[in-house]
Amino acid sequence: MPLAVGTLRDTLGQASLFSIHKHLSAWRAARAQDADTPGVEVPAQVTAALGAWARQQSEEARAGLREDLSQLEGELGAKVQLNEQLEGLRRWWADST
Numbered sequence: 001m002p003l004a005v006g007t008l009r010d011t012l013g014q015a016s017l018f019s020i021h022k023h024l025s026a027w028r029a030a031r032a033q034d035a036d037t038p039g040v041e042v043p044a045q046v047t048a049a050l051g052a053w054a055r056q057q058s059e060e061a062r063a064g065l066r067e068d069l070s071q072l073e074g075e076l077g078a079k080v081q082l083n084e085q086l087e088g089l090r091r092w093w094a095d096s097t
Contacts, residue, residue, distance in 0.1 A: 004024075012020065
């Protein structure tokens with residue numbers, strides 16, 4: 001017979017459903033923690049293949065980021081150069097007026 005709140009109340013008699021539920025939940029949680037779970041051993045070949053795949057994915061992602069960074073550095077360099085030219089023109093204009 002499975003343990004259930006109603007079954008325990010029928011056996012115990014005067015206990016409230018809430019009290020029985022509270023204690024039954026604690027008992028079930030304790031039993032669940034005590035249960036032995038079977039260990040799963042992952043074969044070395046699977047582990048190695050998964051590691052290689054993760055490294056490849058990481059390298060591909062980093063390669064794309066490196067390309068983006070390189071492009072942004074080039075764009076930033078061009079903007080810095082333009083800013084320096086504009087600053088030179090601003091000084092020239094300020095000095096000539």
